[in-house]
Amino acid sequence: MTPAVRIRKKVRATQFRAAYRRLASQARGRDLLLIENRRQNPKYLVDKEFLDALLDELRGARATLEILADPELTGRLLALGASVDRAVRSRRLRTYPMAEVFGRQ
Numbered sequence: 001m002t003p004a005v006r007i008r009k010k011v012r013a014t015q016f017r018a019a020y021r022r023l024a025s026q027a028r029g030r031d032l033l034l035i036e037n038r039r040q041n042p043k044y045l046v047d048k049e050f051l052d053a054l055l056d057e058l059r060g061a062r063a064t065l066e067i068l069a070d071p072e073l074t075g076r077l078l079a080l081g082a083s084v085d086r087a088v089r090s091r092r093l094r095t096y097p098m099a100e101v102f103g104r105q
Helices: 013-018 020-024 047-070 070-087 100-103
Strands: 008-012 031-036 043-045
Touching: 008 013, 013 020, 013 031, 047 070
Parallel strands: 008 031
Antiparallel strands: 031 043
């Protein structure tokens, strides 16, 4: 899960324009820069990698909600999961550690 966002600094648009390089470098990871302007709504400057990760997480959450919104599909998946659990407990199905399957890295 993506960590909480921090507003690193609030700056006026005129300050931001004057010191773009220095201020833009402060928008790293989950640290955001809030740019305020009297004539427009405030804007956030966000690190691209952080925003991409946040959007990926949002897409995953949306897909999960779509599955859970379908009671028939959710029921089938829960039954399948219970079936796999029973097979593992009865040792009819063996599980393998990730390192054994994909090799140690």
